[in-house]
Each structure stands twice: as structure tokens, then as C-alpha cells.
Amino acid sequence: MLAEAPRGANRMPVRSPARFEAWYARLLLGEAVPAAPALRRAIAIHANNAMVAACDALASNFPVVRAMLGEDAFAGLALRHVMAHPPVDPRLCLYGSRLALTLAQVAELTPWPWLPDMARLEWCMVEALFAADPPARLRRLTLGRSWPLAPATRWLVSEWPVVSLWQAHQPGADWPEDFPRRAELALVTRPHGQVMVTALPADALTLLEALRQRTPLARLGPESLAQLPALAATGALVPAIGDE
Amino acid sequence: MRLGAGIGLRLPHLAELAAGAVPDLPPGLWFEVHAENFMVAGGPRLAALRDVAARWPLSLHGVGLALAGTQRTPRAHLQRLRRLCDLVGPVLVSDHLAWQRVVLGASHWHVPDFLPFPRTRTALALVISNVTRAQDAIGRRLLVENPSHYADIGGHDLPEAEFLAELAQATGCGLLIDINNIHVSAHNLGLDAEALIDALPAEAVGEIHVAGHRADSGSTLLIDSHDAPVSAAVWALAARLLARTGPRPLLLERDAELPPLAELLAEAQLAARLLEPLHAG
Numbered sequence A: 001m002l003a004e005a006p007r008g009a010n011r012m013p014v015r016s017p018a019r020f021e022a023w024y025a026r027l028l029l030g031e032a033v034p035a036a037p038a039l040r041r042a043i044a045i046h047a048n049n050a051m052v053a054a055c056d057a058l059a060s061n062f063p064v065v066r067a068m069l070g071e072d073a074f075a076g077l078a079l080r081h082v083m084a085h086p087p088v089d090p091r092l093c094l095y096g097s098r099l100a101l102t103l104a105q106v107a108e109l110t111p112w113p114w115l116p117d118m119a120r121l122e123w124c125m126v127e128a129l130f131a132a133d134p135p136a137r138l139r140r141l142t143l144g145r146s147w148p149l150a151p152a153t154r155w156l157v158s159e160w161p162v163v164s165l166w167q168a169h170q171p172g173a174d175w176p177e178d179f180p181r182r183a184e185l186a187l188v189t190r191p192h193g194q195v196m197v198t199a200l201p202a203d204a205l206t207l208l209e210a211l212r213q214r215t216p217l218a219r220l221g222p223e224s225l226a227q228l229p230a231l232a233a234t235g236a237l238v239p240a241i242g243d244e
Numbered sequence B: 001m002r003l004g005a006g007i008g009l010r011l012p013h014l015a016e017l018a019a020g021a022v023p024d025l026p027p028g029l030w031f032e033v034h035a036e037n038f039m040v041a042g043g044p045r046l047a048a049l050r051d052v053a054a055r056w057p058l059s060l061h062g063v064g065l066a067l068a069g070t071q072r073t074p075r076a077h078l079q080r081l082r083r084l085c086d087l088v089g090p091v092l093v094s095d096h097l098a099w100q101r102v103v104l105g106a107s108h109w110h111v112p113d114f115l116p117f118p119r120t121r122t123a124l125a126l127v128i129s130n131v132t133r134a135q136d137a138i139g140r141r142l143l144v145e146n147p148s149h150y151a152d153i154g155g156h157d158l159p160e161a162e163f164l165a166e167l168a169q170a171t172g173c174g175l176l177i178d179i180n181n182i183h184v185s186a187h188n189l190g191l192d193a194e195a196l197i198d199a200l201p202a203e204a205v206g207e208i209h210v211a212g213h214r215a216d217s218g219s220t221l222l223i224d225s226h227d228a229p230v231s232a233a234v235w236a237l238a239a240r241l242l243a244r245t246g247p248r249p250l251l252l253e254r255d256a257e258l259p260p261l262a263e264l265l266a267e268a269q270l271a272a273r274l275l276e277p278l279h280a281g
Helices: A017-028 A037-061 A063-069 A071-084 A099-104 A115-130 A162-168 A204-212 A222-233 B011-018 B044-055 B075-088 B121-138 B160-171 B179-189 B193-199 B232-245 B261-280
Strands: A139-141 A154-158 A184-189 A196-200 A240-242 B005-008 B030-034 B058-061 B092-096 B099-104 B107-115 B143-145 B174-178 B205-211 B250-253
Touching: A017 A037, A017 B099, A017 B107, A017 B121, A037 A063, A037 A071, A037 A115, A037 B107, A063 A071, A063 A115, A063 A162, A071 A099, A099 A115, A115 A154, A115 A162, A115 A184, A115 B044, A154 A204, A162 A184, A162 A196, A184 A204, A196 A204, A204 A222, B005 B261, B011 B044, B011 B261, B044 B058, B044 B075, B058 B075, B075 B121, B092 B205, B121 B160, B143 B160, B143 B205, B160 B174, B160 B193, B174 B179, B179 B193, B179 B205, B179 B232, B193 B232, B205 B232, B232 B261, B250 B261
Parallel strands: A139 A240, B005 B030, B005 B250, B030 B058, B058 B092, B092 B143, B143 B174, B174 B205, B205 B250
Antiparallel strands: A154 A184, A184 A196, B099 B107
16 A cells, blocks of 8 residues: 655655655655656656566576475565665666575574575575686696686585485475485586585595595595595586696 | 677577577678677677677677766776677667666666657757767777657657757767567657658668567557567568668567577568668668
């Protein structure tokens, strides 16, 4: 229901663009209502256009959260998120970094406590999709230097089986009889231009953190060194050749 | 390079095009994309666009410069547009005559729509400054698109055509005339669409858009929805403008209810047929 127009809402400041924008913004945000029905409808069209564009961007960036919630519940979530955290960047393909925060605040969703982590995982995928390309030249590995992570590499430590849940919601995936009742370490990579999600053993986190800190290979522990080939096979590291 | 009929290339069609999965594309075809969708560091989407740009003329149509706004476009955004221009070498670069940034305390809301403003002399000076800054930043001429109007907000010093003409004169920018926006605005504001077309400065027109619209469910307004084929009235207005401008790049836009690429290409042939006699002449 529309609130009664506050006094002054209909006096449009014409001569100053800044004052006009402030006046119009109040109408757009629903803080004031113009008396003229034509202007009221015009404002509603612009507000709707803006809302639909932002909500569509969220739907595109969070397909698994959307599948988990269903269309109606996701639409409600998206609306709530846009109101709380409207886009600040014209690049809507990069909108939604804080959706996990909004999800965590919805009391009705507490029976599904893994949803915020699923949003975090899908945000990792968005970042991975648009990250810089790895250098074209192969990096020569030496023990005295680190092996850099590929620019698209992201990971998420979750107390929920986010990778298993994510995989079950992919097109054509088999629905498992049960989901593992354990934490999962999700690795997001972009080998050959395709964003991939992989579950890693929990102890691989030590290696990932060491690589993030650019630790020279010679200073990696034996367990971490043993995990390097498998990690490299996921595309998490820049292409390299060894000479030692 | 003389551009004929083009189509707005949306993401679902980009991958199949970049993969060469669309046979029998008409000669002279060109494409236009929303620039912001590709202002990213890297990845497969940007790579696909570079593939397309290597094979067809490509236009970058911005949706975020907010050229009529008092909140200046962040320098970083202009730099991203510059970088994208350098990567794909667009034949045209354009954005909209609108404001988009709503101040919210210490932050702001980038409104993903094109908001109206009173076309005062003060506003014209502001737009001239913004367009000049954008052109300087990207090192290219910008085309500025006329917006759709849903209500007459009043307070104007200048009719839209005059405002655009003075903007082009002062900045050297060109105009992107969206015929559907004129049709929709004329209907919504009770104006004569043909008179609006005839008032435009023909020599400044660098590109023309045609698109579909729909009736608003809550009023008698028309919505610039880009979700339907182009109406006969819009094609007729396009022909009327082309008769004044001579051949201009003519783009079919479709953003929602996206049909298969082949269907869009068939509709774009209507645009090509409109241009044929002009090119022949």
C-alpha cells in the first residue's frame, strides 16, 4: 500500500540537477509519492525496471541457490537483497557478492543452514568466471620459488557438504540417496575456460594457504608436496614446467 | 566501413556465434553488445567477444555511463570501457542520455534503468561536461541515445531534439536514435512521433535502433520492453528518419523473450531491406 505523500513531495526542483535527482530519488525509493497519477505510474515503471534487472542478475549468478529455494522464494530473497544491498556497479554480471549475508538473515531459512555457504560457493564461481586469464607463457618451476595460483582459483571451507549439494543440483545429475554429513573443502577453478567445482581433502587447505602466501616449493611440507600434482591437475595453478 | 543491418547480440547467442555454430550469416552483418557485460578481467565470455570482434564489426553499447547524472562516472569505469575498446576495436561506442546514480548516505545505488531529467540549460551544460569527459577517457567519439519517457516531468528549457542537437554540436558526439523510444514516448506523452523524427538533427545521427515494446498492464502507457518483434509503426518511423539521414547503421535490439538467433537474423533482414535502396542511391 502506498504511503500518503509527505508534504513537499510534489514540488519538483527543476533548476538544479542535483536537487532534482534527490527529489526524484525519494520517489523512486518510495519515501514520497507524487500526487500526479501519470508521474506515479512512470516512477513505478522505472523502479520495476531497475528491480527486475537486479533480480535477474542474481538469478543468473546463483542458479543453485535458486533451484534450492524454488522460483517464488528466490524472487522474495532477491527483492529483499536488492532493497538491502542495491547494485553500486553498472556491471550487473558482478552483482551479488553479499547475497550470503542476506540469506543468513532470513529467519524462515534457518532449517537450511547451508544456503549461505552455497551462495558463497556460487559467488566464488562468478569471480572465477571473470578472473584474469593465466599467463600464456609456462612458468619454470624451481624449488626456491612458489608455484602461483591461477587468477581464477578460489576455495571455500564449509561445515556443510556444499560440493555434494552443488553437484546434485547440476542438470542431469543423479540425486544421491543421502548427502555426506561432513564438512567439505570446495575448490573452484577455470581450466580451459570452464568453471569447475571440486571437493578437496580437508588437509589440502594447508597447501592452498601456503600457495596463497607464495611459499617457495622448498618450504612446503612433504604432505603438501605430495598433494601438488593432484592440485595442478584441477587447473588451480598457473601452467608450469619443472626443471628440478 | 559502411555498416548496414545489425543485431543486438545477447549472451545466449554469443557462445554459438563465437563457436561458428551459426551458418549462412548474411553479408554485411554487424553486432552490438552491452559493454558492461564484458568489462571483466578475462575468461571465456570476454574471449568469445574477441572472437566475434575478429570476424564481424562490433559496436559497444554502454548502459552505465549515466551521462546526464550529477554523480560523475567513476574513473575506473571509464578506464574499463577504454580497455574494452582497446581489446575489441569497436566500430561504434554508445550510451544513454539519462542519470542513474542515487546517493544513499555514504554509498550509492546504480539504478539499472535510464532516469529522466528536466532538459534545462544547466542540465545541458552538465551533459556536455560528462560526454566530453567520457570521450576524452576512451579516446573515441561517443553516440548518445535518446531515452524513453513515461510521463512529462516538465521543467524543460529545450525540446529533446534541440537538446540533442546542441549536445552534438558542443561535444562532437553523434546521436544514436532509438526509434522505438520515440514511438513509445510520443504515445505516452501525447506527442506526434513523426514531428519528433523530423525535428532531429539528421547530420548528427550515427546509428539507429529499432526494437519492440508492449502495453503496460497497469495503464495506457507503452513500455520500452525489447521483448517483442518491431512494430510496423516503428519500422515506418525508421524509414522516415533514414529518408532524411541517408543510410545509417540500423540495429535490431531484443533483450527479453529472446528468440533463436535465426529468427532475429530473419527480422534483421527487414532492416537490411530498408537500407538497400539508400545504399544503392
